[in-house]
Amino acid sequence: MKLSKEKLLSFYRTMQTIRLFENRISDLYARGTVPGLAHLYIGEEAVAAGVCGALRPDDFITSTHRGHGHVIAKGADLKPMMAELFGRRTGYCKGKGGSMHIADMNMGILGANGIAGGGLPIAVGAGWSAKWRGTDQVAACFFGDGASNNGTFHESLNLASLHKLPVIFVCENNKYGISVCQLKHQPIIDIATRATSYDMPGSVLDGNDVLEVYEAVVKAVRRARTGEGPTLLEFKTYRWRGHHEGDPNQGERYRTKEEITQWMEKCPIQRLAAKLVTKKIASRQALDAIDREITTAIDAAVEFATQSEFPALEEMYEDVYASEDMAK
Amino acid sequence: MATEVVIPMLGVTIETGIIVEWLKKEGDQVKKGESLFVVEADKVVAEVESPASGLLAKILLPVGQKVPVLTVVAVITDPGESVPARYLSGAPAAAAAERMPSPVAAVPMTAPTALPAPGPVRAVPAARTLAREKGMDLSGIKGSGPAGVILHKDVAEAAAAPSVVVSHLARQASEKAGLPLGAIPGSGVRGRVMQADVARAAAEAAAPRLGKIIPMDRMRRIIARRMAESAFTAPHIHFFSDVGMDALLAFRGQILPEFETRLGLRPSVNDFLIKAAALAIRDYPLLNAIVKGEEIHILPEINVCLAVALPDGLITPAVSNADQCGLAEIVRLRADLVRRARAGALTVAELERGTFTISSLAQYDISHFTAILNPPQSAILSVGKTRDTIYLENGQVRSARMATLGLSVDHRIIDGTLAAEFLQTLKAYLEKPAFTFLHV
């Protein structure tokens, strides 16, 4: 697939934005600035960048607990995102959702989700909605290898396929459900084989190659928009950090250092950068300049979040219902 | 072993009693002889002592309920002993009720289990709210709901009645006197009606006014019954004799300073009368007798009653064994009895043990009067005012202080001559005080 320089650089920018954002969260989390749980996406950036790079702004995604990457790739603004992670009222969810519930209806972000497997039926509904409303929107649904064992995975694939709904099931197989490796949680290596049961295409792909991701999703989106139904894409990838920041030994209890190092050598950002430099699409200096811009933007987001106020205590009682007269 | 506590026999004429206050509560340790409760019967309010030491395990009779004497009202258990099952259910007074001679008397008894258990006042919230709004004391309101719980209606009715804040004792006193509380001005904090207010109101109510109908209170009803019974049972005859009082008064004058400084006592003329009468009775025991059917019972003790006027009637506590008491002892006993009579703190025994009565109106300008016998006694001495009088002695006009003593006796057993001799003897004792009271 022949891609424009802009498109290629946009993959770099998206992935590096995710990487630097997550690095900053790791640092801030350690300093106690970010409360709660932070599930970082470092190492898996190519999946979010490739998938969302193939979507239109009016397409939908449902995300997971490890959602910062998906949301950034889909176009979220770093300032309200950072503010939300800080628990401030200027955050995406007015400080009431936090890391695991970032949503932006204007960007088609139907929410990160704290329940493993929780997002799949919702994506099916979003796809169904597009069909009912007669648009050609599609819904991409991120989930992990762990969630592929949940009933909702099967129910969602079944429903989407049955009604030929415009849904792309994006499985990020990072080999672990928290500490339990894939070999211990399912008897298969390739989750994509489950597509067969629901009569839809299923592919196993390199999740650390943004171009491979992108190409696969473009095909799936085309299929979805033309009413042919859903696709299951499985991207093999790896998270460098622990399940969440503060995970003891950053996960070394259940996996080896060697394994982590091997996967770090397959860094999706370095792989793309090397390709861009080698093919003279961009110079190192140009990429460094992008990195500096991103760092500036993240600094600004941190500044914005830091300057923002916490919600007023009475705001706790707001937004329980869509109309205030329903509030008890 | 569990010990039953009963309402004791309160004298031959008393058949029922009401506990007006429990001095101990369920679960208290009590000692034998310690006061357990206050009982009211006819004219007396008496403290009843515990018959045993142990745990006051179960109170079977709450305050305010009239039951026959000998009704079991509580159970005292030994350490570790549980309350026998027969006391835990059913009507506690059942055993006593069986002893009641009249089947009618058993009817008005309600099952005490239906009454509120001792403890915090039970009232529905709305009743509490209303009571709070009206500044009413729930403890004074009787509950008509299930298990005696005070209902909203109960408070509303109490509130609709003239709003009065009232002390517990005053409420009892007013019920006893049959006086509506609302009509009694209160002298306590925030117009709270106190016991004294009720007493004052009762006295005022008793004051006759033209065209007024006064319901008899309990005491008056008892007095009326007893006086009528006496007047129409015992044929009375009356005797009078003038007694020279100079010697007695001079004698009293002589000993008074010593009595006051050494003994802290102040003998009254009545004290001399009590002692002299007792001594005269020794000489004429028939004056110390009662009629029982066709028998004359000459009583073993000479217990001389002194009539004490109270706002709502007359009571007659007795100095027991007055013939054997020294004068100082009589003064002491008499003073104590009168004080306690006025405080309503006499015991049943003190009221019931009398065998002869002295009634004095000496503080009034009454020369002499006849008295009605204090049943079941057979003789009563009436004492008129001590007055200055002139008389002839060997043709010389002299003055003397004289008092007219009257003696009324039950003519069924006491003949005129005996009565006359008794009165003569008494007169002699009083006119020769040094000899009479020598045995001080």
Next chain:
Amino acid sequence: MREITYSQALNEALRICMTEDERVVLLGEDIGCYGGIFQVTKDLQTEFGPDRVVDTPISEAGFVGASVGAALTGMRPVTEIMFIDFTTVCMDMIINQMAKMHYMFGGKGKVPMVLRVNIGAGRGTAAQHSQSFHSIFMHVPGLCVAAPSTPYDAKGLLIEAVKNDNPVIFVEHKRLYNTRGMVPEESYRIPFGRAEVKRTGKDVTVFATHALVLSALEAAEEAARDGIDVEVIDPRTLAPLDKDTLIASVKKTGRLLVADEDNKTCGVAAEVSAIVAEDAIEYLKAPILRNCSPDTPVPFSPPLEKSFMFGKDRLLESVRRLMAYA
């Protein structure tokens, strides 16, 4: 106005909503040509087509979750769960997703959907098809819970539920589906959070839900013969709950009986009792009484199930107990 059944009233409400608003779609098991097992969606598939009246697989988490996603993206699904008992297999979708999204997302994203369920024993369907655990949903912040007792209320509340922007658990009652009542032909909405005083009285407040509203009215008529004046309050929605009407009535009567078919522990009746205890205890002339189902699963054997259930007689007995505090 004409007399129709409760299920016809619901059917009519759905037809009106689907006609007025193309965003309204129906999902559920056997709701198409079968018409729903209680015939609430009868003929609607024929009328609106299989795309808008969708027979779903037996896949409650899937189609309830899909309803949430559709609602979040501009649709107004009305989804039927065949029995309230089956909501347990999609509880994550109801409690973690449907109820919370509006709040979690800081007010961005509405979930205007209706989840129709039904309660009630008495059909010999034992412990997994007869439950009445609607109280669970009343417990969840973010959900509205409707509880119609008459055909009139059924229609008005369902139209409101569909047009309302909040997620609604619409709790129907099996024994009411065939009850009849006067219902206008036109569209009308009964606002949520407004109880209806179904009968005024001054002695006892009977706060009853669903079929027990009818039992309470019967009990009230019988009590009236003894001079007891019973007020019957039908909350119509359990969330939001019309506390004002409840409290006003209790202030007037001072006596409260709560009748609800959920089992007693932690149920609607417990909540209503607690509200009165907190806000109006000073007006109570008698203890609060609750008539609820026993704290057991619904038994199968007919005599056991009969004993499990209750109605007018139990309510009347409780009313009389309250009047012992007259």
